[in-house]
Amino acid sequence: MNQPSASDSDGEPVDFDALPMRVGLGQFMDPTEEKLRFVKQLGCDDVLLNMYRYSPDYPHMPDNERIPLEGDAEWSYENLVELRERIEAADLRLNAIENIPISFYDKIMLGEEGREEQIEHVKTTVRNIGRAGIPMFGYHWMPSGVWRNTEVAVRGGAGASGFDGDAVDDELTHGREYTEDELWDNYEYFLEELLPVAEDAGVKMCLHPNDPPVPSLGGVPQLFRNFENFKRAMELVPSENHGLEFCLGCWSEMGEDLSEVVRYFGERGKLFYVHFRDVEGTVPKFNETFIDQGNYDAYEILSLLYDVGFSGLVIPDHTPHVEGDTDWDHRGRAHAVGYLNGMLTAIRHERGE
Template identity: 45%
Template sequence: MAVVMGGRPGGVSGVPGGDHMRISIGQFNEATHEKMVFAKQLGCAGVLLNTPRLPGEHRWEYEDLVRLREYVESYGLRLEALENTPKHFYEGAMLGTSERDRQIEHYQATIRNVGRAGIPILGYHWMPSSVWRSQGTPLQIGRGGARVTAFDMALHADSPNTHGRVYGADEMWANYEYFIKAVIPVAEEAGIKLALHPDDPPVPMLGGVARIFSSFEGFKRGSEVIESDAWGMDFCMGCWSEMGGHETVMRGIEHFVPRGKILYCHCRDVVGPADRFAECFLGEGQMRLFEIFMAFKKHGFTGFLIDDHVPHMIDDSEWGHRGRAHATGYMLATLDAVEAVLAGRG
C-alpha cells in the first residue's frame, strides 16, 4: 500500500493547508500508522493529538516532540496542535498550591520545546476537576440506540469536593491570571499559541471548583487578561451549544473570530442546556451547522475543525471509527457546500 507520501517535509510550512478553514481529526493520544492512514483516507488536512503519550513526568522534551511532528508529516498530514499536557503538569497552577511556580517553570519549558519542534498550538483547559458526565440516565441512549454521553446536574447534587475544599470563582480567576501572565509571553517568544477549551459541562461549579470558562462573558474576560496574539481558544462548539444553543455558538463566532481568538474548533453538538444535555450526531442537535460554517468563513476563520466526542455506533471501535467517519464526512461536506455557495456555484 502506497500510503506514505514522498519525503519528509521540512516543517509545518512544508505540509499544505495551514492558511484556510479545513477539517482535521484527533482525539487520540498516539500517532499510529493506522490513525494516520485513516486520517488520510477520510481526506483530513492534519491531526491533533490529545494528551499525547510522551515521556516526561513534569514537562515534554524537544526530541520527542519533533519526532512526533516528523512522523505525522511523513504521511502528508499537518500536526495541527497538541491538546492538553497531562493535567498534573499544571494542576497546582490551577489551584494556586505551593507547587505552582515550579510547575509554571516546567510548563514554560514545554512551551519552548513545542515551539522549537515546529508545533504551532498547545491546547489546555482550566478544569482541575475535569470533564463530567452522568451514568445511568436514559439520556445516554441516542439515535438508533447509539451510545452517547450525557450530563444531568440533578444526579450530582451531593457530589463531594474533588480538591478538599471549595475553590470559588474569584480564586480561580486569580490563579488563571497568575498562570496566563507567566506563560503567554513565553508562548509569544516560542512562536506558538495557547488554545483554551471551555469548562465542560459549563455550569458554575462542580466538585466544589468554580468553572470560570463556562459563558461568553467568561471567555471575554479571559481574552482581556493579557493582550496577545498567543492567547486563543479551542472553540468547543459542543460546550457553546450547551451554554445556549445555536444563538450562543453564533455569538461566540461573531465576537471571537474577527479578533483572531479562535484557533481551532471541536465540532460537536448536544440537545439540552448545560445542566441537562445529551450529545448527539451532527445534524440532529441545536446547531444549524451550515449557517455556523458560513459564519466562520465570512468572519475570516482560517483554522481547523475536528470532531470531538462522537456517538458510539453499532460495532464501533473504542475510539469510534464509525462515529468519527460520520462526523468528519459531515463536516467535510458542509464545508464543501459553504465554499460552493460563497464561490457562486450553489
Template identity: 65%
Template sequence: MTAGSSTSSLTLEELPMRVGAGQFMDPTPERLRYVKQLGGSDVLLNMYQVDDPDYDHMPDDERVPLSSDGPWSVESLCELRERVEAEGLRLAAIENVPVSFYEDVMLNGPNRDAQLAALKETIRNMGAAGIPIFGYHWAPAGVWRTGWEETRGGADVSVFDGDAIDTEELTHDREYSEAELWANYEYFLDELLPVAEEAGVTLALHPSDPPMERLGGVPQLFRNFENFQRAMNYRDSDYHGLDLCLGCWSEMGAPLEDVIRYFGEREEIVYVHFRDVSGTVPRFAEDFIDRGNYDEYALLKLLDEVGFSGLMIPDHTPHLEGDTDWEHRGRAFTIGYIRGMLRAMRAERPSGT
C-alpha cells in the first residue's frame, strides 16, 4: 500500500511493523516524549473531534487558519510535522473528518461540495507537508457506547448494549436508506480519491463502531466483510485501504483470520488499531488486549505472514487506576504488550528472515 513520503530516510513500505500511539489532539512536547519513552515510533493525531476545537496548541497560519471545516495550510501542517519530529517521532497520519461532514457529506447536505473542496485542499497540503495517511470513517450516527463496567482488577471499560437503548431513535432529520449511503460514499470517493492519488496521500477507512445494521435511522455501511470488499473494489487505487480496527472486526464476530488474509494479500491494510472486546454486537465491552475474543499473538503473526509492515496503535484501552482521560496508563500497558509480542515473534523466525 503506497502511503506517500516518509519523515525518515526510509519509505513507509521499507519500515518494519511497529507500534505508535494516537487518539489525541494535543501534540505537546510532554505527550510526545511520553510516547517516545514507551518505545513508540509514530503518532496519529485525531484532529476533528469537535465542531469548534480549541487549536491554541496547534501551529496556525494567518492566511488559512486551522478550523473544523476549513482547509489546513501547508505551513501549518509542516510545523505540526516538525513538532512531532523534534521529539524523535514520525507523524504518520491524521485521522477523522469534521463533525459537520456527518450531515453535509455523508448524508448529502447543502454544504457537501464546499466541505469536500476544503478537505481536498487539506489532502493536497498534507501531501506537500509530508504527512502520508488520512484516516477516515463513514458513520454519520457516530460512535455509540451505552455505559461502563469493571473488568480485571476493577479497571473501567466502555460497553455497548443494543438491547438496553432505542437504537432506532432518529439521530438526524429522517431515516436513510442503504442505497442513499452508498451513493453518497461513492460520490465522496469519486471526488477525493483522485486528489489523494495526485498528492501521494493514502486514505484509510475505519469500520462502523458499533457495527450494527442501523443506528439512529442511518445504515452502518462498514459493518461487515462484504461491504468492505465493495468499498475497496469500487475504485482500483494504491491510495485507498483499511484502517484495520481489530476491535471493531471483533465486535462484528468476523473471521479475523480470513479478513487479514484477504485484505493483507491485496496490500490493502494501511495501519492497525490493535485492540479487542469481549462479546459481539448487540452487546460487547472493551477489554484488555489479552482478555478479548481473539488470539492476539496469532493475529500479529498472521499480519506478518501476509506482509503487513505498517503501524499499529492501541486505540481504545481500559481506564486503569490513576489514569487520565487519554488512558495513558492503559495505552502504556497495550504498547508494551504489543512490543513484547513483536519481539517474541521476531525471535521465533528462522535466522536470516
C-alpha cells in the first residue's frame, strides 16, 4: 500500500521545507468544522494540533483500543491520517502534532519502571506520524505540565494568566525529589531511543521549553529553562531531525537575550516552528499579555527570524481572554494573527519582496 502524504488543494504533495515563513493557528486538539473555517477565514493555510491531554469527548482524537484514560498508549496510523485528511478537506495543511498526553511518557521522563514499554509506544506513534504524512512532532519535558497560579487583568481588563514563584508551596508532585542528573540521563535515553526512529520516519522532533522556566517545581528539575541547557539538549544526541519548538513566551519568561538565541539556533537550522507570545516580567514572577506590550519588541524579533532564514510556521500561542471570547480565545488569537501578518507583510516590503 502506498504511504499517503500531505497534499495541497490541487492534490499535489506538500514540501513543507520549501514553504516561506507563514502565520497559522493551533493550540486545539479537536479540529471541528467551525474551528477550521475560522482558521481559513483569518487568511491562514496552516494548523497544528495540540494533543496535550487525552479526552474521550473529542471524536477526532487519535485513538485505538489500547488507550485508557491513564497508562500506556499510542496513536494509530489510521486516525492520524483521518486527522490530516479532515484538515486538508478544509483547504488547510497539518504541520505538526504537538504534544502527547503526559501519561503516555511520564515513566520515561522520570526513569520509572515501565519506561521501556512506554518508549516502544512512543516510537510507534512517531512512526505513525511520519507514515501519515505529518512532518513534525512537538514535545516537552514537563512531568507536571505547565504551571500557572495567578490571574491578572491586562489592557482593557482582558484576563491573562501568570506565575508567582513566591506562591508555590514545597509539596512534592511525584513522591520524592529528583536530581538534575537523573532528568538528564532520562532525557538522553529518550533521545537515543527516539531520534533514530524519527529520522527513519522523516519526522522532525521539536523541543518546547519548561513553563515556567524555574530550576525546580514540586521536586522535579525543570531542565529546559535557559539558553545553556537548550544548547546541551541539541548537542546531546546530534540529529538534523531535532530542533526547537521555539516558544517566545517561555524564552521571554527566562529573561534571556532573545536576539542572541534567535541568531544562535536560527543559523544552525534548529528553529522548526514558533509559538509567538509574550509576557510582562520574568521568573520568578510574570504574567502573559498581548504580543504588542510584553518584554520584547515583536517586530524586531519577527524581523530577525526572517533574516536568519527561518521559513517555518509561526502561530499565536496563549492570548489574553478578551470580551466575548471562547474557551479557545479565538478573538484574542484573531488579534494576534492580524498583528503577525501585518508585521510580516511590512518586513517583506522593507526587503523589496
